[in-house]
Each structure stands twice: as C-alpha cells, then as structure tokens.
Amino acid sequence: GNSVTQMEGPVTLSEEAFLTINCTYTATGYPSLFWYVQYPGEGLQLLLKATKADDKGSNKGFEATYRKETTSFHLEKGSVQVSDSAVYFCALSDGSGGYQKVTFGTGTKLQVIP
Amino acid sequence: DTGVSQDPRHKITKRGQNVTFRCDPISEHNRLYWYRQTLGQGPEFLTYFQNEAQLEKSRLLSDRFSAERPKGSFSTLEIQRTEQGDSAMYLCASKDSTDTQYFGPGTRLTVL
Numbered sequence: 518g519n520s521v522t523q524m525e526g527p528v529t530l531s532e533e534a535f536l537t538i539n540c541t542y543t544a545t546g547y548p549s550l551f552w553y554v555q556y557p558g559e560g561l562q563l564l565l566k567a568t569k570a571d572d573k574g575s576n577k578g579f580e581a582t583y584r585k586e587t588t589s590f591h592l593e594k595g596s597v598q599v600s601d602s603a604v605y606f607c608a609l610s611d612g613s614g615g616y617q618k619v620t621f622g623t624g625t626k627l628q629v630i631p
Numbered sequence: 632d633t634g635v636s637q638d639p640r641h642k643i644t645k646r647g648q649n650v651t652f653r654c655d656p657i658s659e660h661n662r663l664y665w666y667r668q669t670l671g672q673g674p675e676f677l678t679y680f681q682n683e684a685q686l687e688k689s690r691l692l693s694d695r696f697s698a699e700r701p702k703g704s705f706s707t708l709e710i711q712r713t714e715q716g717d718s719a720m721y722l723c724a725s726k727d728s729t730d731t732q733y734f735g736p737g738t739r740l741t742v743l
Contacts, residue, residue, distance in 0.1 A: 521673075549730040560635075560722065560736040561674070568730060606673050610730050618664060618687070619724075619732055621673030 519544045523607045523622035530597055530629050538592040538625045540607035548609040550583050550590040555604045597629045635735035637723050643741045644713055651709045652738045656725030663706050664732060665698055666722040667691065674722050680706060713742045
C-alpha cells in the first residue's frame with residue numbers, strides 16, 4: 518500500500534536558518550504530493566503541492582521538488598521565521614483508485630527560536 | 632468561500648455515550664472525507680463520500696462508527712458506545728475535481 522516516511526522531529530532552528538525536512542514515499546501509480554502545515558490548535562492547511570515528476574511546488578518561501586527517481590519530496594526554506602513554528606506533514610494522494618484519499622506521514626514538529 | 636467547517640470543535644464525553652460530529656464542506660465540493668488524527672501522528676483515512684454515496688470505508692471504521700451525507704452537502708460522523716481509544720481529533724476534508732483536499736479545523740474528542 519501507499520506510505521509516507523518523514524524525518525522525526527522536533528527540529529529546532531534559530532531564526533534565519535536553512536530548513537530541510539526530508540520526505541520519501543511509496544506508492545503505486547503516479548501520486549500527487551503535498552506538504553500540509555498544522556499550527557497549534559488549528560487544522561491542516563495546504564502549504565504546497567506537486568502533481569508530476571520534476572514539478573516544484575512553492576509557497577511562502579517554502580519549496581519542494583517531486584523526485585520520482587528517489588521517491589522524495591523534501592521541504593526546504595532558505596530562512597525560517599519564528600512564525601514558521603508548526604507541525605509539517607508530507608502526504609500523497611493516489612488518484613489511480615479514483616477515491617484519492619490522502620496518506621500522511623507522521624509529521625515533523627519545527628520550532629524556530631529568535 | 633468560507634472553507635470547511637466542523638462542529639463542535641471540542642467534545643468531552645463519558646465512556647459508553649454516543650457522540651455525533653458535523654462537517655460542512657466547501658459548497659461546490661462534491662467529495663468529502665473523514666480522517667482521524669491521534670497525538671503525534673498524521674491523520675488516517677476513515678471514509679469517503681462522493682455526493683451522498685459512501686464509496687469507501689477504512690478498516691479503522693468499526694461497527695460503532697457510522698457516517699452519513701444525506702443530501703450530498705453536510706456530513707455527520709457518529710460514534711456509538713464511545714471508548715477511551717476513540718479519543719482523537721476527527722478531521723473533515725472536501726475537494727472538487729482537482730487533487731487538493733481542504734481540511735476543516737477538526738473536532739477534538741476526549742472520552743473519559
């Protein structure tokens with residue numbers, strides 16, 4: 518079945534540091550890949566997505582590139598801010614079955630300190 | 632576009648009681664999903680509706696769980712005879728024909 522593996526947290530960075538959160542996946546077919554963010558006490562918000570190999574998703578300074586050869590979708594940001602502190606979930610949606618339910622990783626907590 | 636809404640946001644109940652949650656999807660979205668998220672984990676798929684039809688149910692959805700979407704708009708998720716293991720965040724998401732699901736704020740259930 519489908520699965521998503523992401524690096525365990527928590528990740529603690531100083532403000533303006535470079536961020537990488539690793540994510541790899543296993544899926545049949547050609548999934549779409551997503552990063553969702555969950556701020557404390559809130560629901561999941563879509564951060565970015567990529568729908569096919571070599572696509573780059575980007576939003577709010579975050580980027581991730583769909584790498585089919587390494588089955589990876591690592592999240593990066595060049596300079597993090599305190600407001601980026603949240604839990605980040607890598608996810609995939611496999612459209613081959615028609616239902617397109619989303620399979621999530623376990624989440625990586627990011628804490629940015631001033 | 633007001634987004635996906637869920638009610639209540641928090642529910643505390645005693646073991647053995649029944650609870651019902653409601654989800655109102657984005658109005659033009661015909662697909663609706665329920666997920667469960669436990670502490671420190673990612674959300675896990677429970678069930679899926681296309682319009683009023685429930686097309687898929689996870690093995691996580693025991694006989695005590697039932698979901699409906701009677702008119703293809705809002706949906707309800709009922710848990711009968713709640714157990715402490717049911718304590719979790721219950722998330723609803725909706726989507727249109729694109730591949731992106733939009734999530735509500737969730738209902739946090741605590742079973743004492």
